[in-house]
Amino acid sequence: MNLSKILKNTFLVILLSMVVSACATKKTATNLDSQIQGDVYTGTDTVEYLAKGVPDRVFFATNETILTTMSRDTLRKQAAWLRENPSVNVVLEGHADERGTREYNLALGERRANAAKDYLMTYGVSADRISVISYGKERPVDSGSNPLSWSKNRRSVTVKAN
Amino acid sequence: MKKFRLILNIILILFISISKSYSLVEVDITRGNLNPLPIAVSPLFQDNNSNTFFENELEIKDLGSEISKVIENNLKQSGLFNPLSKDAFLQKPDIAHLKPRFEDWALIKSQALITGKVTAINEKLKVEFRLWDVLAGREMLALAFTTVPSNWRRVGHIITDKVYQRLTGEKGYFDTRIIYVSEEGPKTQRIKKLAIMDQDGFNTKYLTLGNELVLTPRFNPTNQMVTYLSYFRNLPRVYLLDIETGIQEVVGDFPGMTFAPRFSPDGKKIIMSFAKDGNSDIYTMDIENRIVERITNHPSIDTSPSYSPDGKFITFNSDRSGYQQIYVMKSDGSDVKRISFGKGLYGTPVWSPRGDLIAFTKLHKGKFYIGVMRVDGKGERLLTENYYQEAPSWAPNGRVLIFYRETKSNDKGEGFTAKLWSIDLTGYNERMVNTETDASDPSWSSLLSN
Numbered sequence: 001m002n003l004s005k006i007l008k009n010t011f012l013v014i015l016l017s018m019v020v021s022a023c024a025t026k027k028t029a030t031n032l033d034s035q036i037q038g039d040v041y042t043g044t045d046t047v048e049y050l051a052k053g054v055p056d057r058v059f060f061a062t063n064e065t066i067l068t069t070m071s072r073d074t075l076r077k078q079a080a081w082l083r084e085n086p087s088v089n090v091v092l093e094g095h096a097d098e099r100g101t102r103e104y105n106l107a108l109g110e111r112r113a114n115a116a117k118d119y120l121m122t123y124g125v126s127a128d129r130i131s132v133i134s135y136g137k138e139r140p141v142d143s144g145s146n147p148l149s150w151s152k153n154r155r156s157v158t159v160k161a162n
Numbered sequence: 163m164k165k166f167r168l169i170l171n172i173i174l175i176l177f178i179s180i181s182k183s184y185s186l187v188e189v190d191i192t193r194g195n196l197n198p199l200p201i202a203v204s205p206l207f208q209d210n211n212s213n214t215f216f217e218n219e220l221e222i223k224d225l226g227s228e229i230s231k232v233i234e235n236n237l238k239q240s241g242l243f244n245p246l247s248k249d250a251f252l253q254k255p256d257i258a259h260l261k262p263r264f265e266d267w268a269l270i271k272s273q274a275l276i277t278g279k280v281t282a283i284n285e286k287l288k289v290e291f292r293l294w295d296v297l298a299g300r301e302m303l304a305l306a307f308t309t310v311p312s313n314w315r316r317v318g319h320i321i322t323d324k325v326y327q328r329l330t331g332e333k334g335y336f337d338t339r340i341i342y343v344s345e346e347g348p349k350t351q352r353i354k355k356l357a358i359m360d361q362d363g364f365n366t367k368y369l370t371l372g373n374e375l376v377l378t379p380r381f382n383p384t385n386q387m388v389t390y391l392s393y394f395r396n397l398p399r400v401y402l403l404d405i406e407t408g409i410q411e412v413v414g415d416f417p418g419m420t421f422a423p424r425f426s427p428d429g430k431k432i433i434m435s436f437a438k439d440g441n442s443d444i445y446t447m448d449i450e451n452r453i454v455e456r457i458t459n460h461p462s463i464d465t466s467p468s469y470s471p472d473g474k475f476i477t478f479n480s481d482r483s484g485y486q487q488i489y490v491m492k493s494d495g496s497d498v499k500r501i502s503f504g505k506g507l508y509g510t511p512v513w514s515p516r517g518d519l520i521a522f523t524k525l526h527k528g529k530f531y532i533g534v535m536r537v538d539g540k541g542e543r544l545l546t547e548n549y550y551q552e553a554p555s556w557a558p559n560g561r562v563l564i565f566y567r568e569t570k571s572n573d574k575g576e577g578f579t580a581k582l583w584s585i586d587l588t589g590y591n592e593r594m595v596n597t598e599t600d601a602s603d604p605s606w607s608s609l610l611s612n
Contacts (some may be wrong), residue, residue, distance in 0.1 A: 143575025
């Protein structure tokens with residue numbers, strides 16, 4: 001018990017320092033490189049947390065549905081958290097950026113959310129706990145028209161359904 | 163022989179625009195190269211009794227003049243006609259309608275003349291009109307309509323259709339409506355409603371309240387039904403709406419998202435995409451017996467299906483080559499062929515009601531284009547280039563496209579607008595279509611009357 005408490009505290013400290021450093025980069029960075037890697041958003045600007053250390057969303061490259069190393073890491077955290085909380089069901093909301101035709105983007109959002117769903121299932125979350133919805137480009141989180149805004153909008157967000 | 167000259171002139175205009183269009187390899191939205199036909203639309207005459215009646219009934223002071231303005235505006239918007247200023251007219255409306263003094267109309271360089279008369283008969287609206295060939299000095303067309311007074315704008319549209327058809331040899335597209343998505347509010351929480359209006363932007367009605375997200379409404383080409391995508395209860399599904407009765411129903415019983423709906427040309431089927439487990443394929447559903455048929459079966463995204471007017475083929479959007487491209491297949495799903503091979507991505511193919519062309523959206527090097535290609539993919543012509551535009555829909559005569567265009571936001575998300583635009587097949591005559599709110603996803607109806 002003590003050990004887990006210590007671990008939790010350390011984790012909290014690490015998390016806090018991550019948040020602080022993220023804020024620092026956000027303020028000082030003027031170039032996109034610190035927040036976008038290979039066309040995928042890596043920042044924490046819009047990210048919310050399902051629980052401590054469990055980010056709620058993963059990001060995608062333009063027109064892509066492939067999960068990056070960082071996304072897989074996030075989803076493994078989500079899967080672990082879902083296994084610890086078996087009564088929680090989730091909705092995966094898939095999104096696209098505004099630079100694509102509406103109907104194709106609906107399909108793309110659906111494919112992105114399902115890429116996340118498949119990965120959660122691989123890590124032991126049963127399919128009947130996960131539902132999927134695509135919003136295409138209809139619900140951007142950042143309303144700017146620039147590569148950084150678009151990268152934040154290409155996402156799959158895991159939302160508690162109950 | 164003089165009559166021939168007028169017709170020849172119009173044929174010449176069409177010929178010029180067609181021959182120009184073939185030379186449009188690159189996007190060229192240079193306008194004003196055409197010589198629109200000078201036409202005089204005389205205010206329609208009405209007697210005092212009728213005047214009083216319509217003023218009480220409709221709260222419109224000079225109905226005859228208002229109807230002539232509807233006609234004039236339609237002709238002007240078409241880009242093929244140049245309605246002359248009424249200030250220059252020498253002859254009074256009532257006398258002109260009986261027998262124009264052609265020299266007077268020729269003097270102001272008018273080649274065609276529309277005159278008319280509006281009468282109240284048994285609380286109904288009677289409109290007579292005549293189309294005159296000014297150079298030949300003779301009548302080309304004479305018709306009369308009787309209808310309820312509130313229908314007065316439609317009478318203006320029907321007259322325009324008759325004039326357009328008489329002078330161009332092609333059916334018009336003025337007595338039509340546009341269904342679209344009305345948009346309000348910030349980008350991140352956009353409120354969207356279904357809206358319908360006359361083709362010229364008047365008589366807007368909202369068909370949904372904005373409680374749920376609605377997208378991509380499309381008219382049934384044979385009646386007043388509409389199919390669209392609604393997020394009612396957060397379940398994105400294709401719906402069917404009767405705009406006369408307001409009755410809505412969900413289409414089919416699919417476990418996943420259904421989207422990208424469109425009617426078959428006979429109006430009896432809906433063709434759409436069904437997404438499940440990360441894969442979108444194309445299905446049809448018979449509206450009457452609800453039988454569902456699977457048309458494509460491929461692990462790629464297959465969406466935006468559109469039938470050829472004879473119902474024998476389907477064009478659709480697929481990324482089976484790796485990126486969004488346009489394909490054509492037989493309506494049973496066999497014989498799939500890719501037809502878009504230019505640089506860039508291609509989406510939203512729509513088959514022309516004439517059957518000869520497919521309109522599309524193209525994305526290349528960060529720009530969006532509306533274009534057309536022949537149904538075998540050859541003869542690609544880009545009509546307009548912009549920051550963002552998509553979703554062309556054909557006017558029923560296959561000569562004009564309506565689509566929506568969005569502007570770029572700044573980093574705070576300000577400056578965003580979405581508007582409807584129309585452009586004719588030559589790539590000239592690009593115009594913004596007036597809407598009360600921001601607007602997207604337009605769909606053009608068939609002619610309401612023939």
